[in-house]
Amino acid sequence: MERPRAVLLSQGDEVLTGQTVDTNAAWLAERLTDLGFDVVLQMTVGDRLDALVAATRQCFEAGEVLICTGGLGPTQDDLTSQAVARVLDTELRLDADELAHIRALYAAFGRTMAASNEKQAWLPATAEALRNDWGTAPGFSAEHAGSVGFFVPGVPREMRSFWDHRIRPALLRRFELPGERLRTLRCLGIHESKLATLLKPFEDVDGMVLGFRTMLPENQVKLRFAPGVSAEREAELVGAVREAIGRSVFGVDSGPVEAVIGELLAEAGETVATAESCTGGGLSATLTSVPGSSRYFLEGACVYANAAKARTCGVEPAVIDQHGAVSEPVAIAMARGIRERVGATYGLGTTGIAGPGGGTPDKPVGTVHIAVATPDDVLHRKLRLAGSRERIARLTIGSALDLFRRHLQGRTDFVRTPA
């Protein structure tokens, strides 16, 4: 099917000086694509009126939908309303409702609105105001050249709320879009190329569009269903795709793997502790990034020095002497040792050579051992990773979490799907 075209425009010198990485553009691009749009152009321009007018005109003409972020603040640099008014060949007009709303916001915080903030309520006369319930600057939408444009603040938190509550609903009303029904299968421990091969048979299924997204080490499979597909058919297809991928799926429309692990542990009343070397605390930081993780995360040990491995995890110095700190016996002893010391249900251990120094012909940089100690046994995996110190740590964390959740999900033989 022919997809409607969408265009993204970012305004602000801070992007063009490299002060800010424009995460808004990627965030919006992903959501527009998920919804069924074809994003054909993204532009960033600075705080100059003539450049902004030209870019706005170009973007309106390049797609059926334009989303512009930034340039709605109270300062002289904020020129979006002015530029759009010029493109629409209209005047700026004070929107009394929006002005009253801004005033009320300030009053609620016990402050008086600065005179400069009035500027934010001057909108193009033919535009429709979009109420900002998450900050002071109103957004607005406008029609031009047969297209619709949405102009919203560049603050990511506000921009995202505008998308959820103003833009997305408006797009669903205006266009026939398949992406209203997006299902995401989240996978660990499988390569994108393997996924693509496994899912070849699903490439030409009527009413379903297959997409991939890689967020190292995770791979996501995205299924978008056309409006005509029944709920039963959708469930059947999601099930078939999941079946084709197998155990590498850790969740459908779920949170990240650390959240899935957290839910499983909390439900079972179980706990976990970590002992890390090459990941330096990154594994415990990932597990505790989940709100409420204090219910099941008891203690983490970053046992960098060999003495620390002995002191805190009870790793026998003789084992380190015999096998080296980066070895299967040490990873296992770390996982077992921290589990016993802390009295947790599970212990996770990581040890490896993250580089750039420290490699040997026998154990080159990227050699990593991970282990999961359970009440009954220990799982171990050896990894050969490539790349920077940061990348090796990140992949080690992902692999350890993957090994752990495979154990947890294997026991329950269950892939979480929300109701």
Added chain:
Amino acid sequence: MERPRAVLLSQGDEVLTGQTVDTNAAWLAERLTDLGFDVVLQMTVGDRLDALVAATRQCFEAGEVLICTGGLGPTQDDLTSQAVARVLDTELRLDADELAHIRALYAAFGRTMAASNEKQAWLPATAEALRNDWGTAPGFSAEHAGSVGFFVPGVPREMRSFWDHRIRPALLRRFELPGERLRTLRCLGIHESKLATLLKPFEDVDGMVLGFRTMLPENQVKLRFAPGVSAEREAELVGAVREAIGRSVFGVDSGPVEAVIGELLAEAGETVATAESCTGGGLSATLTSVPGSSRYFLEGACVYANAAKARTCGVEPAVIDQHGAVSEPVAIAMARGIRERVGATYGLGTTGIAGPGGGTPDKPVGTVHIAVATPDDVLHRKLRLAGSRERIARLTIGSALDLFRRHLQGRTDFVRTPA
């Protein structure tokens, strides 16, 4: 002075579908700005020849310099050479040197070049090849409409090498740029607005351009010197700006604060251990992200549960009962306890309420205590932070490292500057 204009063009559907955050654009924008260019436009277009031709033409016309990333691979989607040839009104021509180089690269890896790779050596006839010493796809530069364009691979590692070794030197030859002499003062524990006020007197210094960059929680002051400024005058101005900011400067042209801390510890033959609660291991992960940190980082404890604080840091349960786990006495006991347990020169402790749950009227979300135990005393600081769980953890890590480096630098009364 009037700055030459630069334009950035990214090519690739993966950016427009939100698959990839375009970090290349921000990376290049920062370096172009540092060098003295005015980046006036950034565009991203997908894998369509007509769109790419139009965008390339527009970018050549919008600035004196164009840098285009992506679209140089061996597949059908990679259309940059073709698009540029059309803009230059020329043909594609097989570059025998580049073809030989690609073949040699494959041979060096014991592989045969695929036929499709020959495509990468077909460059616009009037372009100049730029040798790729970091991958297979050659880049090229071309002149059009009085401007120069550089076309390089989109793989960040290769793109950065092209910048360092091909583009930057060419720009320095072609333009009179002040940014050849950029000095960066890295600051922690000071707000951008405070910095701006302190440095007002330096706004109109002849031959020096003052800039700021925020990378929460760090703030950087960038000084760009015009070619006419002598080395003595440059040193004098850098010294004066450093003096004006004071102890908040942790380095001039240095690495990040964890690297500065690492150098100070390694030189003094001293060691450190960490005990973390609300930062969940992120503090030890940051300290150990520095290559060679095993010289001074001994052990980290992520003592999330109260029992863990007692077990590993010797925090008396009575102290937790009396003051709560998030309190000055507990932060201090954690720092002291881990220092003693591990036998390190220094112990760092963090405890706080990262949210979103767990706050009380007395101790709202964002209440954090950090402590540094030294051989002689303990430093403590209470923080009131706002924002997400992730942001509170990040700011706590930054504050703990700042407190620690202030102690280390106070002793030596020395801000590192490379020779």
